[in-house]
Amino acid sequence: MPRQLFMILVATLLSLAAAHAPAHHSVAMYDNDHLIELTGTVTRVEWTSPHVFVYFTTAGEDGATVEWSVELDPPVLLRRYGWRESTVEAGDTIKFTGAPALSGAPTMRGAIAELADGTELRVWSRV
DSSP: OOHHHHHHHHHHHHHHHHHHHHHHHOOTTBOTTSOEEEEEEEEEEEOOSSOOEEEEEEEOTTSOEEEEEEEOOOHHHHHHTTOOTTSSOTTOEEEEEEEEBTTOOSEEEEEEEEETTSOEEEOOTTO
16 A cells, blocks of 8 residues: 555544544533533433433423433443432432533533432533
C-alpha cells in the first residue's frame, strides 16, 4: 500500500473515531449550569446500556401531571455507586437533582437521586 494512501486511511479512521466519541458522551443538550430539583412518582425504569433511564411523574407549573425522563450513568457505574436493579421501582417516590434539557423538554441528566427514606445516591460520574 503506498504511503500516501495509508496516511489518508489513518486520517479518515482517526477523524471518524474522534467524531463518534463526543457524540455519545456529550451532555451539551442539558443546562449543566442551572441544576433543578424535582420530586415525583416513578413510573418505570429502563435498566439498560449504555445509560439507565428513570421515568417519573410530577406536577407541572400549571398543576397538570408531567412525565419526566432522567438519564443516569451506565449500569456498571450505578452498581459502583450502590444501585441495584431493585433500588428504584414503579410507584416509588424519588427526588432528582439534575441538569434540565436546554430545549425545555421534560428530561434531565440526573446528578443525585434521593430515595423516599432519605438515602442519596450518585447517578452521574461527573458529580
